[in-house]
Amino acid sequence: MTQKIKISIYLMVGFGLLSACTKKFTELNTTHNATTVTSIPPLMNSVIGTLVLNWTEQASMHNDYYYECTQLAAETSVSGYVLENGINGIWADYYSALQNMRLIQQYINAKPDQQAESNVQAILYILRAYKTFRITDQFGDIPYFKAGYAYLNDAADYHPAYDAQQVIYDSLMTDLTWAVKNINTNTSPMTSAGNHYDSLGIYDTFFGGDMSMWLKFANSLRLRYAMQMVEKDPATATPIIADAISGSAPLIGAGEDVGIWPTRLGGLDLAGRWWSFSSGGTGFVRISSTMWNLVADGTNPSQIFDPRAWLFTETNGSGKFNPYTIGVSTGDAVNAYQSATDSSLKNNCIYSPFNWFLVRDEYYIPEVIMSEAEVHFLKAEAYARGLGVTQSLTTANTEYQAGITSSVNFWYNVADNTNNTTAQWAPVAPPTPSTTQMNTLLANPKVAFTGSASDAVAKIYAQEWLSFFRQPWLAYNLWRRTSNTPMDPAAQPSAALANFFRLTYPQDESVNNKDNFEAQLTKMGGQNISTTKVWWQP
């Protein structure tokens, strides 16, 4: 054997050793303890999970700002929660959900028969619209169209630009309208290509696969948000209002109040509620004089005319109803909700706290997302103002009274069914109001639908505002849009509260999204402050 042949053989053996250079590399580098594949349904369910209110949002925004700005409730002292934490919480919640929604959209787009995805697409549009409306309403312009794409790993997606709120509104409205037109509520629908529609199955934990509820929810959201923009862009808003009310799609009806119902969601624990009121040395939230004025004619129990007063509030440490006048009343910086088990322990509070059960219950009382009452009030406003429908105070009154009745029934229904280990309200809750009681309520001059059209509109706003007692963020929207929600003339809110029109962008944006943040500041007059109005605010 010549040396050259020898060398060749040696070399072949040598390189043979390396022929498996990258064999099984990918398999070897597979992560052991986390999945690398997923699909639409569990992603969608994680988005549904984010509909639950963020704890810090409730503590630092609702309790410290939204209740106070709207005078729906009062606070005896600032809670000590840092607003920035609440801002970070809501911002993180939205954008981490948005990236999952982006991924769902990517998966939908990859499906062969797009028609088969109609219902799933509609659900995605509805969830995305609801979550995006909520955040843009609080911040104003936000990064949206280019946001949530970091997972694509393109450096261009790491720093999303800001979008104008109006453009976002228009886009979300288009999505909702698409959903309303394309949801197929038939049982086992088929596409024109002969495929079954895809559904989320058990992963639709929100409506349990009931597409008609998704349809009603979508249509009701169109009504809400068209009304939200109607002062600034009536041309776009009124046709949507018209279609939502008079079109073929239904709205949320009796007993269909949309929300996070813990009992329907596998026994969910809404621990954030108790925490936001009572933890960390707070517990300072009290009934405001403004709210009290709308439910009673004085602090004597006999002067209460709105039965919801019994459910929303309770007496102070001395057994008296005593509302707090914002900017006027003083003292009482004590935790009125100090006991997690004993509703009678009020820490000698001076002013009437929230009803202990509203604060304490974690397992029954829903976080309302959209109530039937709200739909009635929105319709009432449309008819009272002739927005998208022919103006009719009569129809407005019908809707107005239906709204009040729906709200009262809703809360009594809740109180009479809240009976679990953390809150046994049902045994002690007052009985459902009688027809007489309801008539007394509707006849009270503060409630009765009398006077001019503008008086009527103010009453609609007042009752809608009251119906938002546990949805202060919606009361905050209504207050900003209309500047016509109840205000106690005796109250002296601070300038900071009177002009608190938006949440400031989180610090994370100024540090990590610097260029886009600064470009946005330029548009806003150079400052990231809470006195700047959002686009739809007159």
Add this chain to the structure above:
Amino acid sequence: MRMSLFQLLLVGGFALSASAGSGQGILERRISLSETGQTLKRVLHNIEQAAGVKFTYDSRLVAGQGRVDVEAKNEDLKNVLNGLLNPLSIRYEVVNDQIILKKVEVRAPYDPSVFQKPLLKGIVTDKNGAPVAGANVMVQGTKRGTVTDVQGRFEIDAKEGDVLIISEVGYANAKTIVGKETEIAVKMEEGKSEIGEVVVTALGIKRSTRSIGFSEEQIGGGELTKSNAPNVVNALEGKMAGVNITQSNGVDGGSTRIIIGGNNSINGDNQPLIVVDGMPMDNSFSSAADDVTQPKDWGSAINLMNPEDIEDMSVLKGPAAAALYGGRGANGVILITTKKGTRRQGLGVDYNFTGKVVQPYRYIKMQNEYGAGGMVSLNAPQYQTDGSGNPILTDGWTQLFVDQKTGTGPYGIDTWNQVSWPGTGVSWGHKMDGTMIKWWDGVERPDNPQPNNIKEYYRNGYQTTHNVSVSGGNEFGTLRASYTRLDNTSIIPNSGYNQNTFNLGATAKLTQKVNVVFNVAYITNMYHNAPQLGNNEAGSYQSNLIYAYGRDYRGKADNGNYQLPDGSQNKYTVNGVEIPWFGNGSAQYVYWNTYMNNEWVTRNKLIGTAQVNYDATSFLNFMFRASIDANNNQDETINAATDPTGTLGGTYANGLTRDVASNYDWLVTLHKDNIRSSGLNAKFSVGGTAYKRSLYGISGTTNGRQYDYSGLSFLGNYIGTTQPGQIPSEQWLDKKLNSLYGFLNLSYKSYLYLDITARNDWSSTLPSNDWSYFFPSASASWIFTDALNWHPSWLSFGKLRAAWAQGALDVAPYQINQTFTSGTFAGAPTTSLPQSIPAVNYKPQVNTTADFGVVLGALDNRINLDVRYYHGKSVDQVLPVSIPQSSGATSTVISTGALQNSGIEAIVRATPVKTRHFTWDISVNMSKNFNKLLYLTSGVDRYDMNNIWGASGTYISAVVGKEFGAIMGYDYVYDPKSHQRLLQSAQDIQANYPYVDAATAQQMKGTLYQATSSIVPIGNAQPKWRGGMTNTFTFGGGFSISTLIDWKIGGQMWSGTYASMMQQGLAPETLKERDGGGLAYTTPDGTATKWGVILPGYYSDGTQNTTVVHYYYKYMQYGVWSSGPNNSQWVHSTGVLNDTWYKFRELSVSYAIPSRIVRRTHAFQGATVSLVGRDLFYIYSSLPDRINPEGMNGAGNAQGIEFASLPGTRSFGAQVRLSF
């Protein structure tokens, strides 16, 4: 598999190879030659042709030798060379296929008579028994001399009473008196390294230093054992230029950080690859060791290497030297070669005993005049009083944080809102003047100084090492077996470790063409309770001393009685009164935790290599090597239950880790010398490596559960439902790295050398598009004195070297995978994208380094200088960076960023005195490194490597445009004009303290500085210079003394110890004003004092501050944690100190008992006794109060944070080495 063009060229080039002689036993080759009256150069050339060998020599050595004659007929090359060269006082050494010629230092004229008489036989070995080849052996006072062969043997004409002088490069001269025996054995002690040295280079290839174009230093095994250092790496401390060794707090058994040159990676490992006999060994640190807040350090794999079994260690500096290791060599390589046994006289048994005592001696300085008390009132400090008005010790709150009378602090503002929170050790209180006060336990005691409370927790540490080895060999091979037992107790009570090492090394010559090298070590190491360092009051006594314990703390008398008679934990509460020294809640339990909370980390390591060398043809060699590094580790924790029933408050945890790595190498080499008689020699090799590592760990804990059975430790011992911690957690790491490489070594006429290497790696941890990456390197060495034939009288040797290389680092396993977070909502599964997004387009980090050096030998090589300059850039740094939440995620990984790394190193070696009976060798090395972060990615200008106390503390960061390792924190605000600090005006104070009225704000003016609104660079930990100086004095009669002084010049640390001691009134500096050395100051109650200070600085309106305020405001601003009204920031720059030190690192005295005495025992072949003092004292330290200059927390990239460093320690040791 993707192959680069370069590899194809390599393969192609391979087929064009030529034939030549090679390899083993070239001295036995037979040649025939007849030369008369030729120049030596010509004769050597002819021998090269005839024997197929290659000579390497200094041209002057050969040029001046006149004409020579040689006559050989089929004779061994050895005989030919001996006959030719010995008379010329030239000796030779064989390295691979090269024969290196050297000058014999003791000159002797040619005396032909020596070859005609019966000869004395002998063998020369080093102190470890390895043969010393090429050593010059001379009979003192005569002209007779010879050199040793490859097995260290020689024959010489000598009679009884003659004195033999044996000399060899790298060893101290040995002297022996010939007795009656016909065969003698001589041991040589290692000495200074010189030009002409032979070193082990990448892949274990031995080369002459003159031929290498990169920077490398080598240290012998003897040096390692002699230093008595905590581990083999620490033994390098101060001895090599640019090799920076740091050990967190200097605790034996802890991790040692090794940085060669500077840092190449911001986020990755900057430590060199450690290769043990060809096996790359994982030496990564645990995250607990990298922590800078409260590190707990169990050491890393290098701690397990037994110095007794090490033949030598080579440090390959930078990517050029380590090019053949590819990405894994980017930070340099430490090559460890273990002993394989040698042929020797006697039984071949060695016994070594080493003992040392580690003594904590450098305790922190604290004041011993004032006791517990805080800044609660501006009047004179008062004791807390009981209901009857009698003084009592503070309850841990009153008089420490609030004034007993006012319930708040000065000016009616809580202390913690004016300055950051002090600890319960705050000692601005009453003078410890013997006043009788009621102690927390109800006993009346005088309040006296307690100067010993700073040391009574600590003890002396001890370590003993017994090593016994058997070594021997014959013409078929060698064998060495060794057992080592080490026992160590720490300076911390109830802490220590032991280790057993079994080591076997062998070489065997199976046939003329095949030989085998084999080694295996099995190590068991059990570490009990690694010291808790840093800010951990439950376990760190030092942390409590500077934060939790007031100066009147009575030590053990207060909280040493940690266990009650019923076995439960002493809560130090008597009649509802709690000991005040509780810190944040657990400082009082430090003794309980020390003794009753136990953790054992047991490591079993098997590391071994088998190598086969095959000389296939006269020009072609093969090497195949298989190595394994198999580890089984266990980590068990048993924290005793704290209640009397023995079922509550305890913790049991146990975890197992299996970690096995294997490495397969092959290498084919062929070479040809003097190609076409051009003087050009070429050697070409191609090889490959397949590396695999697989780790799996599983662990669980019963933390926080009530036990079912008292005193039993098993995971099932609990009452109630299973908790998350009890479900075992698992850990994985799987990785493969395959490589193919080739290299070409060219040399021309022994003065010009060129190496070219190329390597391609395929890593399983990278995405398939990027898992193949290529590294080239080139290096050259030019002996200009020989090339130019330029030999001025002052210069005996001159060499220039240059190298350029690229290295690359891959990433950790699984990092590239996009995974989803799983959960459930409302009873249905959920998945979501995580908030950290992996980068799909990972690229390996690439380092490009250019390296230049000059080596000069002057005055007959009595003075040698080796200077290196390097300049490198590491691009595509793989880093997690923050991205805005609006992108959907909060962080991603980028592959951008560039770090520039350059430096200069110099080594001077000299022999100022060299006489027959006394030699003084001196070696000095200095290095300076400059790291600069050039850029990260758009929109990102800082990467935080680590921090202490999160957002409330200090960061170590990489900042674009700054030197690597910036210390970041809140700083004073400086007036842009005057550059003076700005104080808060009355308006500023009112803005920061909304409840303060204007009058009080005016009173407070001058008490508070302004702080920056965000963290800014306040210092940098990178030293300006590092260096060391070794002096070795060798006396006649086997007696030698060696000293090592090393230093670090420049570089800062953020000392939490200093900041804390200043704020809390513990440092001696804080005595000045309260002892009456301040300005006139009248307290609120009208007392005139000398307690005043003026905080130097200006106000924003340009006026200078002249307000005299209480001394509290000078010191209390040093505190650095928690939040306050001043935008939640305090100034951290108060704790930044320059850390320059010079240390007397090592003193060793060694005495080799003369063999004539040793032999008389008829049992021993040799005996050496040595004494070693290590870390003896600091000649200078710039730090105040005896803060430990080497007490940085953590072994990771974030260096520069100190908090609660341990007392400085020194050790004294003795070694006895006996050969049988």
